[in-house]
Amino acid sequence: MVEGARYDAWLLGRAQDGGLPHLGCERPCCAEARASGHVEYPCALGIKDRQTGELLLIEATPAVEPQIAMFHQLAGASGRGRSPVDGVLITHAHIGHYTGLMQFGEEVAATDHVPLHVTPRMADFLRSNDPWAQVIEYGQVDVREVQPGASCEPLDGLKVEFIAVPHREEHSDTVAFKVHGPQRTLLWVPDVDQWGRHDGLLAELLEGVDVAYVDATFYDGSELPGRDLSRIPHPLMIETMAMWEDEAAARPGVVRFIHLNHTNPALHDPALRAEIESKGFVIGEVGEKQPL
Ligand SMILES: [Zn+2]
Numbered sequence: 331m332v333e334g335a336r337y338d339a340w341l342l343g344r345a346q347d348g349g350l351p352h353l354g355c356e357r358p359c360c361a362e363a364r365a366s367g368h369v370e371y372p373c374a375l376g377i378k379d380r381q382t383g384e385l386l387l388i389e390a391t392p393a394v395e396p397q398i399a400m401f402h403q404l405a406g407a408s409g410r411g412r413s414p415v416d417g418v419l420i421t422h423a424h425i426g427h428y429t430g431l432m433q434f435g436e437e438v439a440a441t442d443h444v445p446l447h448v449t450p451r452m453a454d455f456l457r458s459n460d461p462w463a464q465v466i467e468y469g470q471v472d473v474r475e476v477q478p479g480a481s482c483e484p485l486d487g488l489k490v491e492f493i494a495v496p497h498r499e500e501h502s503d504t505v506a507f508k509v510h511g512p513q514r515t516l517l518w519v520p521d522v523d524q525w526g527r528h529d530g531l532l533a534e535l536l537e538g539v540d541v542a543y544v545d546a547t548f549y550d551g552s553e554l555p556g557r558d559l560s561r562i563p564h565p566l567m568i569e570t571m572a573m574w575e576d577e578a579a580a581r582p583g584v585v586r587f588i589h590l591n592h593t594n595p596a597l598h599d600p601a602l603r604a605e606i607e608s609k610g611f612v613i614g615e616v617g618e619k620q621p622l
């Protein structure tokens with residue numbers, strides 16, 4: 331128990347945008363998952379205000395329906411009908427992070443003015459492209475623009491900082507979120523380019539943070555033969571662990587890895603996971619709770 335916590339955050343998924351099994355992958359990582367029924371959803375987080383019962387979703391992934399169902403179960407929420415959540419935050423316009431918004435629309439949930447907190451560039455992208463433009467036009471979500479560097483209050487009393495992070499900007503900019511509860515602060519940074527190219531970025535993001543969900547798309551880069559990794563830049567887990575070796579040993583469990591690609595051996599190999607955890611790092615477990 332964390333004394334005085336007002337909010338609970340649950341991890342609702344920990345995979346990269348394509349989840350697992352991954353379309354087009356016939357390697358053992360996904361062939362075995364298809365055979366066994368093992369599913370990993372793209373990364374998302376659900377936060378509940380214990381005082382009001384209100385629910386906030388971070389990232390609307392292609393698996394938004396089963397993830398919100400899991401969120402309701404974990405949060406003990408029922409009878410929500412067409413108001414599945416009370417707010418949504420989205421980091422950027424890559425498919426694993428926002429395309430679930432289409433299910434808020436006319437053909438599916440037809441939600442009623444759910445506040446959607448995004449950067450102005452992300453808002454422009456959504457307003458300019460169907461089916462998301464229609465979801466906005468029909469009032470199923472209400473866009474609330476938040477400048478990178480500024481913050482919003484998507485649940486009563488919960489301050490969320492929008493922090494610009496470098497990431498491929500095909501459609502929008504990309505932000506990380508720092509979520510400030512009365513007791514603990516949570517960092518959400520599922521997608522970012524290499525730390526090394528941007529001096530001090532990781533340290534800046536982790537400052538004042540009690541729990542950090544961090545991009546772990548690739549383990550050591552050897553898991554994607556035939557793909558040019560310079561075109562899909564992400565920090566390698568081995569680099570993140572090397573940079574944060576001392577801090578992770580001193581504060582085990584603070585850095586928790588998410589956004590694992592289907593090929594990432596840390597998702598499949600228990601021995602490797604044990605080695606990672608012996609250094610004080612953790613692979614996020616779906617359903618784990620963080621009081622804030
Ligand atoms: Zn992603």
Ligand SMILES: [Zn+2]
Binds near residue numbers: 352356357358361
């Ligand atoms: Zn695979």
